Amino acid sequence: MKKPEARIEPYTHPAAGWGALKYVAINLLKEKVAGGNYRTLLKQNQPNGFDCPGCAWPDREHASTFEFCENGVKAVAAEATSKRVTPAFFEEHTVEALMAQSDFELEQHGRLTDPLVYDALRDRYVPIGWNEAFDLIARHLNALDHPDDAAFYTSGRASNEAAFLYQLFVRMYGTNNFPDCSNMCHEATSRGLPGTVGVGKGTVTLDDFEHADTLLIFGQNPATNHPRMLGELRECAKRGATIVSINPLKERGLERFASPQHPVEMLTMGSTRISSVFIRPKVGGDFALIKGVAKRVIELDDEAQASGLERVLDLDFLAQHTVGFDAFADDLRAESWDTIVAEAGVPFDEVLKLADIYVKGRAVISTWGMGLTQHKNSVPTIQLLSNLMMMRGNIGRRGAGLCPVRGHSNVQGDRTVGIEERPTEAFLDRLGEVYDFEPPREHGLDVVNTIQAMLDGKVKVFIGLGGNFSIATPDTPRTWEAMRSCALTVHITTKLNRSHLIHGRDALILPTLGRTEIDLQNGVAQGVSVEDSMSMVHISYGMNKPASENLLSEIAIVAGMAQATLGSEKVDWLAQTADYSLIRDGIAQVIEGFHDYNERLKTPGGFHLGVASRERIWKTSSGKAQFLVHAIAVDTPIHQARKQYGERLMTLMTTRSHDQYNTTIYGLDDRYRGVYGQRRVLFAHKDDIAMLGFVVGQRVDITSVWADGIERHADGFLLVEYDIPRGCLGAYYPETNPLVPLSSVADGAGTPTSKSIPVLLKASKVTVSETGELLETHEAVAA
Numbered sequence: 001m002k003k004p005e006a007r008i009e010p011y012t013h014p015a016a017g018w019g020a021l022k023y024v025a026i027n028l029l030k031e032k033v034a035g036g037n038y039r040t041l042l043k044q045n046q047p048n049g050f051d052c053p054g055c056a057w058p059d060r061e062h063a064s065t066f067e068f069c070e071n072g073v074k075a076v077a078a079e080a081t082s083k084r085v086t087p088a089f090f091e092e093h094t095v096e097a098l099m100a101q102s103d104f105e106l107e108q109h110g111r112l113t114d115p116l117v118y119d120a121l122r123d124r125y126v127p128i129g130w131n132e133a134f135d136l137i138a139r140h141l142n143a144l145d146h147p148d149d150a151a152f153y154t155s156g157r158a159s160n161e162a163a164f165l166y167q168l169f170v171r172m173y174g175t176n177n178f179p180d181c182s183n184m185c186h187e188a189t190s191r192g193l194p195g196t197v198g199v200g201k202g203t204v205t206l207d208d209f210e211h212a213d214t215l216l217i218f219g220q221n222p223a224t225n226h227p228r229m230l231g232e233l234r235e236c237a238k239r240g241a242t243i244v245s246i247n248p249l250k251e252r253g254l255e256r257f258a259s260p261q262h263p264v265e266m267l268t269m270g271s272t273r274i275s276s277v278f279i280r281p282k283v284g285g286d287f288a289l290i291k292g293v294a295k296r297v298i299e300l301d302d303e304a305q306a307s308g309l310e311r312v313l314d315l316d317f318l319a320q321h322t323v324g325f326d327a328f329a330d331d332l333r334a335e336s337w338d339t340i341v342a343e344a345g346v347p348f349d350e351v352l353k354l355a356d357i358y359v360k361g362r363a364v365i366s367t368w369g370m371g372l373t374q375h376k377n378s379v380p381t382i383q384l385l386s387n388l389m390m391m392r393g394n395i396g397r398r399g400a401g402l403c404p405v406r407g408h409s410n411v412q413g414d415r416t417v418g419i420e421e422r423p424t425e426a427f428l429d430r431l432g433e434v435y436d437f438e439p440p441r442e443h444g445l446d447v448v449n450t451i452q453a454m455l456d457g458k459v460k461v462f463i464g465l466g467g468n469f470s471i472a473t474p475d476t477p478r479t480w481e482a483m484r485s486c487a488l489t490v491h492i493t494t495k496l497n498r499s500h501l502i503h504g505r506d507a508l509i510l511p512t513l514g515r516t517e518i519d520l521q522n523g524v525a526q527g528v529s530v531e532d533s534m535s536m537v538h539i540s541y542g543m544n545k546p547a548s549e550n551l552l553s554e555i556a557i558v559a560g561m562a563q564a565t566l567g568s569e570k571v572d573w574l575a576q577t578a579d580y581s582l583i584r585d586g587i588a589q590v591i592e593g594f595h596d597y598n599e600r601l602k603t604p605g606g607f608h609l610g611v612a613s614r615e616r617i618w619k620t621s622s623g624k625a626q627f628l629v630h631a632i633a634v635d636t637p638i639h640q641a642r643k644q645y646g647e648r649l650m651t652l653m654t655t656r657s658h659d660q661y662n663t664t665i666y667g668l669d670d671r672y673r674g675v676y677g678q679r680r681v682l683f684a685h686k687d688d689i690a691m692l693g694f695v696v697g698q699r700v701d702i703t704s705v706w707a708d709g710i711e712r713h714a715d716g717f718l719l720v721e722y723d724i725p726r727g728c729l730g731a732y733y734p735e736t737n738p739l740v741p742l743s744s745v746a747d748g749a750g751t752p753t754s755k756s757i758p759v760l761l762k763a764s765k766v767t768v769s770e771t772g773e774l775l776e777t778h779e780a781v782a783a
């Protein structure tokens with residue numbers, strides 16, 4: 001495969017625009033998307049079309065015109081590719097040989113066509129019949145001492161129907177071991193918000209964006225990860241709303257945007273300014289920053305009160321709807337400005353500026369992404385942000401509210417329908433009642449605890465409904481050791497990925513239909529449903545011919561495993577497969593908000609699931625929205641490491657390039673950040689590069705600092721001078737996952753701290769190709 005030229009070249013154009021159209025064409029050619037399947041792209045997010053398998057941003061245009069999204073096209077093209085990975089491919093490649101290929105190369109081979117089982121004697125995957133595969137799974141599961149010795153992963157593309165049937169099967173089998181991608185993603189949101197506003201979901205809908213006058217965008221890169229959100233922000237900006245980006249990086253896509261939906265803007269080479277203010281905390285500085293803003297709100301309110309002006313706090317909201325405000329305000333008054341400024345990494349006057357913008361806003365929306373959720377103190381940070389919003393009644397009011405922007409297109413829905421390692425008693429009671437069984441009560445394992453349990457020899461069977469577990473997870477060498485210690489690993493996936501190669505003693509690859517493909521059961525096309533980031537539930541129908549005749553839908557695979565393992569005494573699994581509306585009937589009976597599910601899915605655009613906090617109903621222990629007091633952490637592992645190593649100690653954030661979907665690498669460019677043809681780069685401030693005695697363009701090896709005596713390293717990164725706060729570094733995920741210690745997680749959420757890794761740099765000792773690939777095997781990288 002010809003590798004593109006590697007270079008660094010700052011990007012000077014607006015986001016999207018003609019550049020995006022060019023890249024769309026390149027991707028369609030690269031994936032050799034066949035004629036008929038081009039048309040698919042026009043059906044993306046359309047009535048009677050399919051839900052884009054890209055991000056979880058809602059579809060405003062679900063009922064009208066085609067919404068263009070470069071990265072949505074990439075996601076669809078990757079699935080609609082005409083390239084195939086057949087059994088013949090595996091005849092030609094041993095697992096050992098495939099291990100030498102990069103993640104980018106593995107992905108490029110195309111769609112998996114047949115179920116495969118690992119043949120240890122020949123170190124190859126070979127074909128297996130579907131029923132034999134299900135029997136192998138049943139034999140393993142039924143041989144375990146206890147159902148808790150198996151773990152059942154879910155990645156957030158699984159539909160509500162697939163996820164619900166999966167959790168039913170697993171709970172009937174007897175465990176709550178549901179690690180899922182959410183554990184690595186918005187878990188801090190899902191665990192943090194219930195403590196303040198009662199529900200772990202956002203409180204806004206797209207309509208609120210039409211009425212907001214102020215938007216605070218925390219730790220998010222929408223031009224890459226939620227491109228359709230830019231269309232919304234563009235409208236807000238045009239209307240004169242103030243948009244603030246709070247991010248260590250000045251992400252290009254938040255500066256200017258040329259909308260492909262607007263021909264005049266494209267033809268005149270025009271663009272719209274998105275963010276007018278950039279506040280740039282150091283990595284992990286948000287908690288202190290938000291605390292500073294909240295403290296200033298109190299000060300401004302004191303001043304207003306003293307001079308008889310309109311109060312800054314929403315006193316009615318505070319009195320009627322909240323508890324704990326006095327203690328919260330006392331804590332803010334007592335907080336030191338020096339600590340705030342030092343820990344936020346934001347100058348005092350900028351904290352005041354942000355507070356001014358916040359209190360001027362009559363309708364404020366706060367959005368956030370991984371920049372807030374992947375730190376040790378992410379749960380307190382999100383609780384504090386919701387408290388800041390509560391101070392001025394910015395929750396449950398038109399044009400205002402909390403907007404966590406989720407990742408995978410159905411990650412929110414999966415949790416709603418029961419992919420939850422810590423289920424509530426009420427949910428289990430209801431599930432048991434409807435399906436007539438006694439669900440397991442003990443809470444299960446999340447992602448990090450699953451890996452640890454494998455290392456401890458406890459978990460022996462891993463089943464993954466989608467995803468790329470071995471690559472998305474932290475502490476790569478330990479994760480690989482864990483996966484290889486399993487008796488059985490099973491991956492239900494669409495495309496070849498490295499997790500298939502990091503396998504247990506027995507291993508299966510079970511290829512499945514993607515969301516873009518027609519799902520026929522007994523000759524009837526089935527739709528599946530998903531919930532977006534704003535709690536809208538809608539139906540999705542595939543349009544493309546399946547990539548192979550030997551694919552089963554995720555639902556059929558789950559039913560096959562369940563039937564083989566449990567039999568059909570309690571649930572007629574195969575009947576559920578024949579008609580997905582039966583699964584929806586089950587969801588409607590078990591889960592609140594889904595009454596008349598099948599009927600309500602017929603509404604174009606679907607229905608809103610109802611979020612209590614949006615209605616100012618507070619499902620907290622006190623029945624009110626709660627203010628919580630948290631201190632600024634000044635003794636984290638990063639603080640401790642800095643004490644030991646001084647200013648040489650850096651904080652590394654790991655982030656996505658423009659050409660990837662999580663672990664799926666579409667290409668080697670990150671054009672908004674000026675990186676082309678390579679991924680092994682490390683963004684650093686020029687003064688830090690000099691201070692450490694390096695030069696721009698030099699390669700360095702990264703080691704992380706963690707008190708367990710294990711040396712963790714990722715080597716051969718090209719130093720790129722970048723506008724990033726001093727003391728902070730940025731690099732791409734997943735290459736940097738070997739650096740994230742398994743035990744370094746967000747308190748109360750268990751999320752790996754992949755946005756704040758304490759690291760040291762040294763001159764590189766490894767050999768790297770021009771495009772930045774390590775000239776060693778992937779085994780060696782993880783060793």
Ligand SMILES: Nc1nc2c(c(=O)[nH]1)N[C@H]1C(S)=C(S)[C@@H](COP(=O)(O)OP(=O)(O)OC[C@H]3O[C@@H](n4cnc5c(=O)[nH]c(N)nc54)[C@H](O)[C@@H]3O)O[C@H]1N2
Binds near residue numbers: 056219370372662755
């Ligand atoms: N094309 C594409 N779309 C995607 C994905 C993809 O990989 N590709 N992934 C999907 C998934 S699963 C998810 S979760 C989302 C992820 O979407 P994002 O949440 O945008 O994820 P990241 O790329 O990890 O970038 C996070 C942003 O946080 C900033 N940041 C880092 N550390 C801090 C910090 O300490 N404070 C603040 N304030 N900001 C910080 C980074 O500079 C970056 O701009 O996107 C989804 N959509």
Ligand SMILES: Nc1nc2c(c(=O)[nH]1)N[C@H]1C(S)=C(S)[C@@H](COP(=O)(O)OP(=O)(O)OC[C@H]3O[C@@H](n4cnc5c(=O)[nH]c(N)nc54)[C@H](O)[C@@H]3O)O[C@H]1N2
Binds near residue numbers: 493514515654661754
């Ligand atoms: N260092 C670091 N680590 C991170 C992150 C980070 O920012 N930094 N982000 C974390 C986040 S937010 C997330 S969500 C996780 C992502 O973790 P995962 O969800 O596990 O990873 P993905 O890369 O999204 O999974 C891609 C694979 O899913 C399969 N697939 C694609 N479509 C389908 C489908 O329709 N059905 C099925 N069954 N399979 C399908 C394909 O085989 C593909 O190879 O990674 C986390 N890891």
Ligand SMILES: [Mo]
Binds near residue numbers: 186406
């Ligand atoms: Mo995610």
